[in-house]
Amino acid sequence: MQQINWYPGHMKKTKELIQQNLKLVDVVIELLDARVPISTRNPQIDKIIVGKPRVIVLNKSDLANSRVTHEWIKYFKESGINAIPVNSLTGAGLDKLMTEVHNAAKDKMDERIKKGMRVRPVRAMIVGVPNVGKSSIINRLTGKKSAKTGDRPGVTRGKQWVRLKGNIELLDTPGILWPKFEDQNVGLKLAFTGSIKDEILDIETIALRLIEYLCEKYPEYMKERYKLKDIEEDGLMNMENIAKNRGCIISGGRIDYTRVAKVVIDEFRSGKIGKITLETPDDLSTMEE
Template sequence: MNINWYPGHMKKTRELLKDQLKLIDVVFELLDARLPFSSKNPDIDNIIGSKPKVIILNKVDLADEGATAKWINYYKERNITAIPINTLTGAGLRQVTIEGEKAIKEKMDALISKGRKPRAARIMMVGIPNVGKSSIINKLAGKKSAQTGDRPGVTKGKQWIRLRGNMELLDTPGILWPKFEDQEVALKLAFTGAIRDEILDVETLALKLIEYLVEKHPENLKERYNLVGELGTPLETMEEMAKRRGCIIRGGEFDYTRIANIILDEFRAGKIGRITLEYPEDLLKDNEETLESINEIELKEE
C-alpha cells in the first residue's frame, strides 16, 4: 500500500498555526499513546519554534501500560514533560492544567512585575486527526465546547474555548504532513484511524493489521475471534475470522470487506486488547542502525 493523505484544509491549518502562534503562550502537543513516534507531526516543532510545549499521551486506556511507562521514561530522560491521560475517566487532566500553568508562570510573573494585570493564559492544542483533541478540550472546559467523533476530520476550523481557571485554548483541526517518507508510519496511522478509511483499501489494510497481530499478539486474536491452533497466513486468518463472525455472502463466499471493517473497528476500540504499536527501544534501535550505516559509508569513502 502507498498511503498519503493531505487534503487542502490541512495546508490551510498549517498556515493558521503559524499565523496564530504569536498569540500563544504554551502549546499542548497531543500524541496517541499507542504510537507516540508515528503520531508526532514532524512539522510541529519547526512551526512552534521555542514556544513552551507540553506533550500529552492520549488514549492510554487503549495502550499497553508497560509500554506507556517506557515512553514516559523516554521523554523524561530528554527533559520533556509527557502526561498520560484517559479522557474516559479524566485521569491525568488535572496534571495537564498544572503543567500548562507552570510553563507560562515566568511570563505571567513578568507582566505582574510591570504593573499589568495578569491575563488569561493562551494555549494552542495541536495533533494529528482523530487523536482525541476535542474530547480532551471538552473535559478541560467542563462542558461540550468542541465537536467530537470517532473519525478524522471532525474539527473543521479554529475556535477559541474558555477553560476552567484563567485559560483560553485555541482548538485547530488535526493535521498530517504532506508526504509519508516511511510507509510503516503511514500504516500505523491508518490502523488507528488517523487517515480516512474512504481513501484506503480497507481489505488490504486489515490484512496488514492481521499480519502484525499474528506476529506480535497471536493470543489476543485467538481469544477475541475464538481461533484455535496455529494461525496461518494473514488471508487464512482473516477467512477463519470471517467464518467465526458469519461474514459469508451468497454462494458461501467470504465477505472480506465486512470482516476487514470489523477487525479495524475492534482494534481501534481496544476490543482486541491494549496494544501498543511501537516502543522506545525500537526507535533507538532504528537510530543506531542508521548511524551504523552512515559510519560504514564514511569508512568506505575514506
C-alpha cells in the same frame, strides 16, 4: 499496496494558522495517540513551535499498553518534555494536564508580573494529527459541548478560543498531517487507528496488515478474541479463520473480506482485542539506523 498520501488544502491552512498564532500563546499542548506516539507526531510541529514550552498528551491511554505508556513518559521526560496519559472519554489525567500547562507557563507568567503587567489567563494552543481526541478533551475541560466532535478525522474546522477551567484560554486548531509519509508503516498505523479517513483506503488490505501485525506481536490476544487454535504464518489464512469463526461468510461459503476487515479494525480501535501499543521508544532507534 496503495501509497497512503493525504494532504487536503485545509491542513496546509492549519499549518499557516499555527505559525501565525504561535506568538499569541504561552504553551503548546501536543496531542498524541498513546498507541502510536511516533506515527502521530507530526515532524513539522517540532520545527514550527521550536522554542515554545510544550506539554505532551498521550490520549487514548485506556486503549494502550500501560507498561509501554510509562516507557514513553520516561522517554519524553528525558527529552525535557512532560507527557501526561489521558483518557478523554472519562476525563482521567486532565487535572494533571492543567497543572502541567501552568507549570510550563510559569516563567512567562512570572516575567509579566515582574514587568508590572496585569495577570491574565495562561494561553495555550493544542495541536495534533486528526482524530486523536482534541474536541473530546476540550469538551471535558470546559464542561460543555464547545467544540464539534466526531468519530471521523477532519470534523474540526477553523480557529476558536475556548475558556477552560483553571484560568486557561485554549486556541483550538484542526488536525494537521504532514504532506506525505516517507515511511509507509507510519501511514498504515495512522490508518489502523483511524487518523486517515477509511473512505480513501483499501480497508481489506489495511485489516490484513493489522492482523499480520497483531498475530506477530500479540498472538495470545488474537487467539483468545477470535477463538483461533493456532496462529498461521500466512496472514491471509488468519484473516480467513477469523472470518469463519465470526460468521463473515457470503453465499457459496465464500469469505466476506470487507465485513471481517471492518470487524477487526473496529475491535482494535475500541480496545476489544486488548490494550495494545504499536510503537515503543526502542522503535525510534531502529528507525534512525
